[in-house]
Structure formats: C-alpha cells, structure tokens
Amino acid sequence: MSVEGFPVAGRTVLVAGLGVSGVAAARVLLDAGARVLLTDAARRPAVDELTGRGAGWLGAREVLPEDVDLVVTSPGWRPDAPLLVDAAARGVEVVGEPELAWRLRVAGPHGTRAPWLAVTGTNGKTTTVTMLEAILTAAGHRAVAAGNVGRPLVEVVTARGADGLPAHDAIAVELSSFQLHWSSSLAPAAAVVLNVADDHTDWHGSFAAYRDAKARILERAPVAVADAGDPVAAALVAGHPRPVTVTLAEPAPGQLGVRAGALVDRAFAADPAGEPIMERADLPVPGSHNTVNALAAAALARAAGVPLEAVARGLAGFRGGAHRNVLVATVDGVHYVDDSKATNPHAAAASLAAYPRVVWVAGGLLKGADVDPLVAAVAPRLAGVVLLGRDRELIAASLARHAPSVPVVAVPSGDDDGMDGTGATGEATMAAVVAAAARLAAPGDTVLLAPAAASMDVFRDYGHRGRAFADAVAALAR
Template structure:
C-alpha cells in the first residue's frame, strides 16, 4: 500500500503507536499523532521525523483524515474512533498496518497465535522451534519488537502473537498458518459479548491460512471451520497433533496420516510440565510444521525454550512444600489450567475478577484443594464459591493491602500446607487492585517465599 501524502491519524502514542507513526512518516504519509496525555515518551523523536503531535486531546478527530491507526486498547466507542466511523474514515490497528506494509516480494511468512490464555508461551515456544531450525525468527505483535518495524527487517519468518483487540482492528490478514489456542470469557467489557470476542479471534484465519484449532475446545473448532488441523491432549486422529503415551506426535502433515504418525518430542521436553503447556507445545509445533520445520527442530526448540517469568514457575521448596508462581493466571480459565497441574494444592487467589464467574473454576478445583488463602478486591466472590463447592476446605481471608500483605498470605499458606503439597499463586484475577501488574504481584510472592525459607534458601526474589 502506498502511503505517500496520505493523511494518517495515529491514535495513542504508546510503543506500538510511536513505531507506527515513525514508519508512516518514513513512507511519506502526513502523520498526526494524538494522545490524551500531555507528555509522551519519544515526542521529540517523532517531531524530528515530521510527525505532528496533538497532545492532551484524545477525543477529537483531526480534520481531513484519510486513515486512522489506533492503539489496540482503544474501544470502538472512543469519541475519536466513533467520529472516524461516522465520517467514513477507515480505522485499522498496528497489526493491519504492518500487513499492508509487507514487501511485495519475499515477505516473511506470518505464523499467528491467539487465544484467551497461553499466547505468549506458545509464541515463545514457536520462536524457539523456528530458531532451532536455523531460521531468523522473531516474536512480534502483542510481544517483542513492534511488528510494523519487523515486517521490513528481512527476517525469515514472524511468530505473531495477536490479542483480540489487535484482531478487532484487522481486516485483511492472511497468515501462512494460524491457531486459536482456546476461548473463554474475557475482555467482554471491551467487546460487548462472547460472540463478538470470538468473532475477533476468528479474524486470525485468512482465505489462504492453514487453520489450526484446539480439538479439546469446541469453540475454537467452530471458529476454525471444516478442514482445519487440530491439536489434542488425547490420542490424535488423522489430521491432528496429539499425545501417544509419553510422546507428542504429528498425524497431520505425514505422508500417510491414517496409518502413521511422526514423533515430535516427549513430554519430558516440555518445561515447565503442565497439561496446558503440552497444548501450547503442540500448537507451536503445528505452526512450525506448516513452514516445513523438521521433527528434530521441534524437539530441540522445545528443549531450549525457557518460559517468561510468573508462568507456573517454581520459586523454591520449603519443608517439602513447593511454592509456584503463576501470577500470569489473571482470569479463571488460566487459573483452571494451572490448578489442573497439581494434585494437592494450597491455593492463593483473588484480585480483580472483572465480572468473571468463578463457579466452574472452584467446582473443578475443589477435590485438589488442601486449603485456600484469599486476597484482593474480589476475594469474597471466590470465598462464596468455595463455601458452596468445597465446604470442608479451610479458607483464610487476608484483608491487608499494604506492602506486607503478601508475607501474611504466604505465612498463612505455609500453615495450611503439608509435605508434598503445592502452594500455588494462581489468582484468577487481575492485579491492579494491589500491585502495579501481575509481574509485581509474582515478585512479591517470590520474595515472601524466600523470606519464609530463610537466609539459607539462596533464591532470588524473581523466580
């Protein structure tokens, strides 16, 4: 797409917005950067490349706009975006812009991943697999470097993590292969309904995309439609990736998927081991196989993979009790996957549930719970569910919200735990009621565990 002299409004000047503004200015567009804040990082740099800045007013659409590129978090109801829609001005996101910026020849293929949970882990696994195959691969989109810069950097392949927000503002994406990992209620305040949320996720499939879905999640199967490949934690049927005994196998891309399967890796190659991480590994393998990556590279890439912090990470063991940080489990669906990985659990939960229902989560987890310690703004909702579905499980309520609250939480959890148990921070809620973000919450948990262990533990505050 030619952008010379096109009048583009970039709405929101965060990292992705600034990158979009820079790239568009470099293509000869007349760029106006808009942000409600009166000060933004990199303002001088943007002005130096010709971007006009309008700060302190994020509501008014500049006159004469031909195109709006919005930051993914802006709702369609935001006044500037609503004004653009009313005026017939197209609104796209940075990801759609990046797709339109690809070189006409030799563009790197996109391997795209979305889902309610597991996106970042799966895209990191995929990147590790691609690099093990000798490819110049980078993770972009909702993670890593700005995608508008990566599309022209000469990489062999892009591993693209896409949120529902980013997909909502996309219209012409056609990745080489894409997967929806799972779909559960989330961000409904933004999308308006579960159907709209699912429809946004489905935009990850273009007309030429190899469509991959989760055979164990009926919603993803419906969104992918007929002739999709699938992955499953069970024995795979022809056309699927799955698990046979302790092996991850491919029955989708082999020469004879009816009679044979190819070994990709073993369960021992997936770390940290948990059912949902096995599912992530199978999804990543399916995308890698779509661009011809060998089974050997899949295995080596999974072995080399190291997860990001705060994702089902063992902090340390104290008196025979394992302490695990899964602070990234910020919704019930993610917490359920984490709880399913352990047999005897003292569960640390709570935070901002954002209207999410925890009934199914608590009902499924109840047989595994040794006890529960609750904190945060919406802890009462979890306590009520525990009273209904796990009435014999001891529940401790921590009302404190100061900097020492996590020490109290960990101390109470240690009192409930017995050797062989796992104290699991899987909050099922967002962190902003008490912490800057889920990372700060996980750091506080890990630091409190190390203080509990004492000076001989030798651990780091960040597991």
C-alpha cells in the same frame, strides 16, 4: 514506503494511544514520510521525541481532526471510545498496529515477505508463540516472536539487516482479541486458536463478539489449527478448507496428538499412520496444557514445512517464560509456584490441574468473568485459599458455595489500599499473602499463585505481581 498497494508517504495518520505499540507505529510512519498526529489521555514521555521528529501533539481528543486519512488505535482503546466512533461515522478507516504492520511489510530481493505464523487464544498464547520461535530458530530461520508477546510488529516487519535484506524470514505472531478486532486483511501462512473462554467481555461487549474477534485470525490462513479439546476453538476451524486439530489423545488423521507417551504428527506426516516428533518426557515444561501448546506450535511449524527433527530440537530446548508455572522455591517441604500470568479463570484452571494439593493464591480484577465453574472444578484439590485484590469477595462467595470446608484467608488489598505508584503497597500485600499461605500449607503441598484475575488493582502488571510473590517467598525462606 509503499507496500502491498498501501501508500504511506504524504498521508495524514492519527495515532490514538501512545503505549508501546502506538509509539512504535508513530516512529515507523514518520520514517515512511507520513504526516503523523498524536492523541492520548495524558502527555506521555515519548511525545517530546515524536514531536521533535515532526509529529503533531493534539492532547486528549474525542472528535476526529479534519483531513485524517487513517487512524491507528491502541489495543487498549475500546471500540466505543468517542474518537473511534467519530472516525467510523466519517468513514475513516481505523486499524490496529498489527494491521498496519501487515501492510508495511518490507520485501526481499524476489518480492517475498516473511510469512506470519499466528497464535491467539484466551490462554497459552505467549508460551505457544515462544515455543514456535524456538522451533523456527532450530530450523535455521531468522525468526522472532512479536506482537502481543511484547515486540511491536511494525518494528519487526520493517527491520533490515546489515546486508539490506529483511531482518527476519519467519515471524511467530501473537495476537490478542483487541488486536484482531482492528485487523481486516491479515493473511498468516497458518494460524491457531488455542482456546476461547470467558474473558474481556467488558471490552468486546459479549462473549460472541470476543469469540468472533478470535476467529478473524483464521479467515485468510491456508491452515487453521485448534485444540480439539476446546469446543469453541474446534468449532471455529471445523468448516475451514484445511483444518488441523491437536489432542492429548491418540491422533486421528489430520491431528497431532499423543501416542504411548510421544508427540505424534498425523496431519503433515508422509506416513498416514503418523510420525513421532519427540517423547513427552523430553518437553521441559510441565502440565497437559503445555503439551497442547507444544502440539499447536508444532502444527504451525509443520504447516510452514519445518522438518520433524527441528521441531523436536526446538521444543526440547524451550525453557518457558517468566511467571508461567515457575517453581520459585521449596520451603519446609512446601513448593511455591508463580503462575501470575494466569489472569483469568480458564488459565487458572489449567494451572491448578497440574498439582494434586494446592494452597491457592487468587484474586484481583475479574473483568466480569464467572469464577463459579473454576471453583467447583478445583475444590477437591484445595488445601486452603488466600485471597487478595478488588474482586476477592466474589471468589470468597464462590468458595462458600462450592468448597465450604476449605479454609479461606482474605488479605486487605485492592480498593482498600491500591497501587501507590511505587509498588510498596503491592509488596506489603503480597508479603502478607505468602505468610498466610505458609500457615495453611503442609509439607508436599503447592502454594500456587494463579490469580484468575488481572493485577492492576494492586500491582503494575502481572510481572510485578509475580516478582512480589517471589520476593515474599525468598523472605520467608530467610
């Protein structure tokens, strides 16, 4: 396989990190005839399969082996990992799985390759990229959402259908800042930076480095999209040759926005006054942040030539993802909502803004993020707070400063017990959390799981945390 001038057969490629993307990259590289070496801190189950196909297992390594031509790194590996530092010192290129996928895209009969429509941002990426997938499918494309959303891009871009043609003719691509850090030549047909807030500075080293990683998605995109309401994202597209912004207000020329309760396109429409897309009331997900996500997905689709009617049909049929502002149940007049995907303060702020009076379930791993601005902003909405997780005392201290009259319950968790590998500790912790929240809530309130923090101190991931919340609510209802 040789695509985009990138020969693979016969090259020695080291795959560093054998998570989902690393395993997928190793499989595709083996299929393409590369000599594949594997390294990770532990021997994962996939090692036996890959070595059975000819890969070499090196175990944990901090020094680059000789004769390696390319390193494909997991997004979880920080740039200061000794092996990656050694590769850079030796002049060996390090790429992520999305960059590898871009270079390995298979071509159709006329040499064309499926365009990428790319999404990044601190929050809203998965919602936006799955909205975009729904729109592209409604327009008749063989579309798929891939990347950070779950399915590895190397699998998607090398897949062929029964007819031998590429399996997909359009790809909605979600990219994290980690993935973008290791990408150098991606050229999506259009790209959006939804927002840029304080997150992952522990990985990138500074907010500026995190912002600049996000900005890489725009460098080679003919159309650059951002939320006009996010000053950092809007600044990133301001100097682009074809900037498009989305807004919750009346759209100006070059914008998609809201007019008299309808989503309106004034960036790609033939009529300079703009053309309506759909009524906001027909978008089946709540919250102003989801209106922004829908406008961003529409902008990418319109940049790719999707008709307004297909945009409206795709958005109207969208049902949202798990653990993203999902109403779990109403018990004794109290609404229980799972937004476990709100893993940082920016996401939690958007979630909390959707409900007038909230018992907030928060806490976990803050990853160095400052919660003070969030707590100060949402304090008037809070009927109570239940805290869990390793960094719960940091949130408690912020609440004492900015919402001293709000009742707060701290549930022992995180470092006090932690994950036991079975999930039993997490389930017990969440049962105690939901019981405490029920005591604080009155009819009409919303008990909102929007933790503003990562989950891996007590739970396997945010999905496990959300399922534990739903199970605890179900038990409460019984």
